Amino acid sequence: MRRAAYGVATHAAEMLAGHTGGVAGRRMALLVGAGNNGGDALWAGAFLRRRGVGVTAVLLAPERAHAEGLAALRRARGRVVTAEHAQVLDDVDLVIDGIVGLSARGPLRPDAAALVDRVTAPVLAVDLPSGVDPDTGAVDGPAVHADVTVTFGCRKPVHVLAESRCGTTVLVDIGLRPELGEPDIVVLDRVDVGAEWPVPGPRDDKYSQGVTGVAAGSATYPGAAVLTVGAAVSATSGMVRYAGPAGDEVRAAWPEIVATGSVADAGRVQAWVVGPGLGTGKAGRDTLAEVLAGGVPTCVDADGISLLAKDSGLWDAREPGVPVVLTPHDREFARIAEPKGVTLGADRVAAARELAEVLDAVVLLKGNTTIVAAPDGRLLANRSRGSWLATAGSGDVLSGLIGALLASGMDPWLAAGRAAWLHSLAGELAADGAPTSASAVVAAIRDAVRQARLGAVSP
Numbered sequence: 001m002r003r004a005a006y007g008v009a010t011h012a013a014e015m016l017a018g019h020t021g022g023v024a025g026r027r028m029a030l031l032v033g034a035g036n037n038g039g040d041a042l043w044a045g046a047f048l049r050r051r052g053v054g055v056t057a058v059l060l061a062p063e064r065a066h067a068e069g070l071a072a073l074r075r076a077r078g079r080v081v082t083a084e085h086a087q088v089l090d091d092v093d094l095v096i097d098g099i100v101g102l103s104a105r106g107p108l109r110p111d112a113a114a115l116v117d118r119v120t121a122p123v124l125a126v127d128l129p130s131g132v133d134p135d136t137g138a139v140d141g142p143a144v145h146a147d148v149t150v151t152f153g154c155r156k157p158v159h160v161l162a163e164s165r166c167g168t169t170v171l172v173d174i175g176l177r178p179e180l181g182e183p184d185i186v187v188l189d190r191v192d193v194g195a196e197w198p199v200p201g202p203r204d205d206k207y208s209q210g211v212t213g214v215a216a217g218s219a220t221y222p223g224a225a226v227l228t229v230g231a232a233v234s235a236t237s238g239m240v241r242y243a244g245p246a247g248d249e250v251r252a253a254w255p256e257i258v259a260t261g262s263v264a265d266a267g268r269v270q271a272w273v274v275g276p277g278l279g280t281g282k283a284g285r286d287t288l289a290e291v292l293a294g295g296v297p298t299c300v301d302a303d304g305i306s307l308l309a310k311d312s313g314l315w316d317a318r319e320p321g322v323p324v325v326l327t328p329h330d331r332e333f334a335r336i337a338e339p340k341g342v343t344l345g346a347d348r349v350a351a352a353r354e355l356a357e358v359l360d361a362v363v364l365l366k367g368n369t370t371i372v373a374a375p376d377g378r379l380l381a382n383r384s385r386g387s388w389l390a391t392a393g394s395g396d397v398l399s400g401l402i403g404a405l406l407a408s409g410m411d412p413w414l415a416a417g418r419a420a421w422l423h424s425l426a427g428e429l430a431a432d433g434a435p436t437s438a439s440a441v442v443a444a445i446r447d448a449v450r451q452a453r454l455g456a457v458s459p
């Protein structure tokens with residue numbers, strides 16, 4: 001615990017210096033709950049006293065505060081007050097949140113919530129911002145907004161799933177490494193994506209790298225087909241076939257593709273993307289059934305998901321064991337999940353995992369943090385790089401990327417995760433600080449692949 005608290009104190013001093021230009025003589029408050037999280041804060045306060053910081057601990061449960069931590073702070077001549085004296089918070093340079101840590105669930109109790117409400121200074125959270133669920137990142141009531149979160153040993157799900165609440169998450173090594181098992185949720189980094197992106201070898205030709213089929217678009221929505229195909233064309237150097245009524249528009253935008261009117265005429269592909277702009281009528285349904293019967297890995301997006309939700313008999317067309325990746329946003333998720341008894345609540349991870357298992361499909365649940373769940377329980381989270389990708393047609397681009405990676409023979413869970421990662425980067429590059437559009441994201445895919453492969457971008 002002292003190692004943990006020392007890490008907290010070090011980062012608190014850095015924050016003080018950053019905000020105020022110094023450490024000694026600055027004022028700080030500790031919000032101290034009844035558990036070990038409060039103990040960390042008290043010990044950190046004791047360390048900071050030695051650096052000349054004025055420290056006041058505000059105890060939420062004075063009789064249950066961490067005894068050794070409290071004694072250490074008192075020895076270091078820190079002030080200790082109860083929550084009735086919350087006005088000390090109005091005049092401090094930094095607040096350390098030690099209300100609750102990993103053992104807490106549910107909303108903060110009213111006394112803790114009132115204290116949190118009063119905070120205006122920058123906040124360093126110990127382990128996690130109090131009031132945010134450690135496992136799901138869900139916030140149900142008042143909760144701390146941290147500028148920096150200092151955690152120990154490894155990042156917890158909350159640090160990925162509620163990144164905006166945590167601020168910058170800092171990892172402090174307290175010697176837990178031998179005890180840390182496999183992660184519950186994987187976060188891919190640049191190397192996981194860049195080093196694994198499909199690259200042609202000397203013996204490759206246009207077929208050997210995998211042919212992506214795209215069954216998307218309609219007379220009403222030809223653009224969806226243009227975007228999905230564009231993403232697949234840009235993602236890998238294999239071939240792309242298009243099947244559907246928007247062949248003229250798609251060919252005009254992407255002369256390198258082979259277009260046919262129907263899935264049956266399309267020729268062999270190693271993966272399909274089906275759904276964007278497809279429509280939910282009979283023609284769309286027939287196309288989806290044909291694709292699912294094709295026996296190759298398939299990414300089902302947008303109208304494809306709505307069709308599956310409406311008519312679960314469509315699943316019968318699917319050959320057993322053939323991978324399917326579903327890419328719903330929240331409303332599509334609800335549509336397809338509710339008939340299966342799966343509800344999308346605050347715990348998005350659990351919902352995605354459950355649906356993946358029930359449908360025996362990879363489920364990519366879109367959001368500011370995108371969750372990718374495999375039917376065997378593997379989980380991956382992709383944090384967004386800003387929100388510029390919240391733009392029309394952005395999902396079509398993602399499904400095209402997934403299709404191209406599936407066609408290359410990649411594990412479908414990783415294909416979805418890597419596509420999501422690259423999609424975020426392409427979005428960031430396309431936006432470059434200003435509003436962007438899906439066409440611009442397609443145009444940025446190659447640069448994103450290049451930067452990921454060359455190591456030119458942050459994780």
Ligand SMILES: NC(=O)C1=CN([C@@H]2O[C@H](COP(=O)(O)OP(=O)(O)OC[C@H]3O[C@@H](n4cnc5c(N)ncnc54)[C@H](O)[C@@H]3O)[C@@H](O)[C@H]2O)[C@@H](O)CC1
Binds near residue numbers: 033035103105112152
């Ligand atoms: N496990 C370890 O190896 C280490 C744990 N450490 C610290 O210990 C923490 C976990 O400590 P604990 O298990 O004692 O528990 P916590 O400190 O997470 O919180 C539980 C306490 O908070 C109170 N509480 C629970 N729900 C509440 C709510 N909704 N509103 C207000 N108060 C509530 C309860 O009275 C309980 O005593 C970690 O987060 C970390 O800060 C560190 O010292 C490093 C080492």
Ligand SMILES: [K+]
Binds near residue numbers: 097099125126128129
């Ligand atoms: K905390």
